[in-house]
Amino acid sequence: MCKINNLRIPGKALFLLGLILMMLILPVSAATVEENAEAITKNTEDIAGVQTALTVVWLILCGGIVFLMHAGFSLVEIGLTRVKNTTNILMKNFMTVCLGIVVYWVMGWAIMYGADYAGIIGIDQFFMSGVDNSIWTSWWFQMVFAATGATIVSGAMAERTSFKAYLIYTVLMVGLIYPVYGHWVWSGAGILTTGPIVDAIGVGYHDFAGSSVVHMIGGFSALAGVLLVGPRIGKFRSGKPVVIPGHSLPLAFLGTLILAFGWVGFNGGSTLNGNDPYIGLVIANTFLAAGAGAIMVLLITWMKTGKPDPSLTANGMLAGLVAITAPCGSVASWAAVVIGLIAGIIVYAGVMFNEYTLKLDDPVGAIAVHGYSGAWGILSVGIFAIGQGNGIFADAAYTAAGAGLLYGGTQQFMIQVVGLIMAIIWAFVISYVIFKIHDAVMAFREPEEDEIAGLDIKEHGMSAYPEFVLAE
Template structure:
């Protein structure tokens, strides 16, 4: 990688150009340390920028899989998600997630980044782009019938409360899933490398709560049978999917938190092996089931593989990543069918299955496939990996148990608190637009504009 090349060039320069005195050796060591720090700062800036681009991917997937009459509304929701996310995570979210710990449950300082330095600003930038993603997941699942004002209020609460509280439990270093009585009782800390649980499960199960309360779109179910409501642009949906996949370079790669981490390349390799496996298995399943490979479900298979590998990508082998992605694809297909045929919920983009169900599988996969860092492991000496081996690699049930605890907590927290918030919003504001407005489309009703004015004029 480029930072490794730069580091090597610096070392060569200092070895062959500088005198070999003890004083100079100390100066060289300090210079190398400074360079490593600078490269890490730059890597997190770049990785955060790549993750930021994922919001464009989410927008394109969502508008592609929904109808033309709601395009401007969806674009506004996603645009305001990141805009609100920036300010809310600066004011409140970062402090709750990474501030001084209170009882392993919540952070209580650093609001408005008070007392921040270069390291905190750098960390805030990288974590902020993650924080808004949870609300974006909810946006897709509740598309085409949700009141714009209600969604904005929910977004604020997602970034200020729902996401950072659970994030504190997992990533702060002092939360209940990495230290304290739960970890002491099981004997090992929870591991979620880049957020299968923190980002995706929280977003997915929050979306489930919202979809259950807002109800299905008009015409989605006929006599209890799910009916297809085609999206208006498969090219946009596929372009968005590929942008999201590119975003995972920053999402997972940046989560090494260190530009000098020797295992960053393994993280990236595992990420895309799982993605490919997820897409391929869904294509095969839909081909066998219907006689034709389904494009939108296949795209979701790729995303499911990415979501599933997000937690274990720094802890498993390439073959483990392949299996994890394969099962992630199966889960997303079964999950979409379960949601429509059993739960009777309407999720236009499949966000609940992709992010919720596959996210939970990613957490469980750590407890099964983690290689550990013991002598002889390919991850010997790795810094950002599960501390013990998983069940399939002789590590016993401890890691699997703590991962299952995290799965339960993520579901209970995200679904429970989101259900309460959405219920209050429904009573106070009204979560769903009127039937008349839904039929007319949210672009004209909510924003007084059409995303495709020529198309609208042609229809008239």
Template sequence: MFRKTFISAILLFLFTTPVYAAAPTVESLELSINLVWVMLGAFLVFFMHAGFAMVESGFTRSKNTLNILMKNFLTICIASILFFAAGYGIMFGSSAGSIIGTDGFFLTGVNDIGFFVFQAMFVATSATIMSGAVAERIKLGSYALIVVAVTLFIYPIVGHWIWQGDGWLTTLGFSDFAGSTVVHLTGAIAALMVVLILGPRIGKYNGKKVNVIPGHNLPLGALGVFILWLGWFGFNGGSTLAADPSLVPSVIATTLLSTSAALVSSSFYTKLRFKKVDASLSMNGVLGGLVGITAGAAEISLGGSIIVGLVSGILLVEAIRFIDTRLRVDDPVGAIAVHGACGIWGTLAIGFFSVDTGLFYGNGFNQLGIQAIGILAVIIWVSITVGGFTYLLNKVSPIRVSAEEEKAGLDFAEHGSSAYNFKDSYLEGTSSTKAPLALADRLNHSGPSLESPTKP
């Protein structure tokens, strides 16, 4: 039996005709290279969420770190699932009245899954902007429900208007290459609406006095800024949707130069304004420069990108100060200023600096007017929808944690644990206040004692 099987195998090997894959064509190689480039961009944008988590954690107090990390994890997961179920169809489906998509739900009939993955990272980025602005006082469940509303419907509508191809703002001539308005302004206005209903943190404002509530770990925040900077090369570069050697290098270069200029201008401006170089504002200046160039990265010159960045850095400092002290809106990480003020500026900058349609290149005010219309439309839409949804949600059940929970920190209040091990500190000292037990401690105390019974 073994002998017959061995002979059959030899004959099969000798007389089997080999099958070769079709030789690659220029077109197939080009498609593969473009796919790899877009997927690399998607990976980098995904990695940006680690940067958001680090920035938000470092710029807030240690007792809320675990809560912030969980919000960032939940945001990207909720956004991905809902964008698959309905968001992608609303955003990129066949247009009804240039307002909303009507097909492609659950990716039915969608062949370019890579584009879906790339865009899913963007919707998650827009939603996670809210996380830092509402930090330290919002219930996790309430935050999750607002993320559902934004990623399922509110953001995709904005995207349809601008990026679908038949949207009314696209038809008008509105330009937003990688999302200064679609992603960043949408997220910032959503954050502003929630914060207005949520209110400031306890101790932030006392009468006319504005108190600084410092973050617990600026090195962690700095690491987050560097991660976001790296990821933004994929954010803007991947938005070319092709490994175009004539376009990708200039997009990456404008992104680098704008950001560098924004860091320089914010640093020097804080020195001039406050007599010291403020580290946290300078770090946010980096992010302001990134947001500022995102809309025009593909159509603003290298020199123009430096000007955009210089303005972004100064605008960021003044916007944070205005929002914090004049409007008295408590935004722990400056997200509304970074993504809102710089998002508006970056979108308007196209009307000034676009080499194709900009005012400074002899093309008049037409593009600038179109950009302003788009900004106004998005602000109105997001304000009404997010503001209305959050208001009703707050009426049904308050979205803010209790004062006691806020003072204790959301790590224990929402998760029964902490990002850091403070057990030794809790056990030391003479304070009679008993610290709440972590989840593991409570579980260990819930079972029967393992100690030997005391002998009579």
């Protein structure tokens, strides 16, 4: 018996009262728990939906920023070449984008991301047939990368290359040369990320955003084209290079800054995740290398000639950007600065080597900026990468798996060397063969009289600046 304030309550009655209360409370509690569980599930689904939407928007936005880089390439190229070829260069770059969109839809995506055959090539999804609706965001982001390689070739071969011949080569670059190597690196089933080579070395090849896939492929394809097409008339006198000034440094510098802005999408978007916690660090590394590259070239040219060279300094910034494109998601910020500084040395030495030793005529320095600096970017992964599970990018899925030489690793460096050699051989050899066959069927170089007069009038029947053209 229980006694409360002198009120005596029999024990049996107290037990029955408690039982009644429990029967009244328990259904309410069960319902509440069930409702809470449903609310938690719905909130989780809502959060996941927002995260997915954010990633889709991030990739579309970054793709748009990369698309704008074609305007940057156009301005750099016309700024560093002569006024009589401005319209021709603008048309080449414009049609590179237009052809690139269609060709990547027809076959580029299929070869790069279709069902794998022997680790070499994709064999389905031509015309994007059979793809899920979710794939189109990825297609858009990858397509804007694809045309960039051909644009690199355009600048290196400017002022003497046939417009028709260039358009045909663009189709082959976007539809075959670029996507085959891209399949090796980015498809997840290619020979540089899985299979015998990787098994033998112990770690997969790493190119975060395209130092090799985009820039080396474009740069060493350009080297093949420049070797075949030869220098512009008047570029070399008695074996020594002659400076042929571009007609507008303001346009060249504006184009350089637009390209630099494009790397926000180029590298930042390559996280492929709008919710990634390291996007800021990836972009910071990118621009630390860019600034360091420009500073290094400024200092070199200032010390060697007594005056800082504007166009080479601008190329120093681009070289830093190209070099950091592969390692930006795998290295510390101090390493990004070092990578940029060395890229500045490489681009300056590369331009001098091309002109004075190889006697190559590259009006915009594309081979040194994209080819040589891209190669340095690939090697720098094997030197400076912190390694997956370590340091600041410890839980990032896209960081290099192996540690670099500075952190005691050797495997990552080894696979990077293999991938670099394969990129050079594939881009240079296949492009040279294509250029050679193409030249035999349709002359790749314009006739001497048309080159002297300028390609604007011959190819397109108009000048970019008609008010400055004197009547005949």
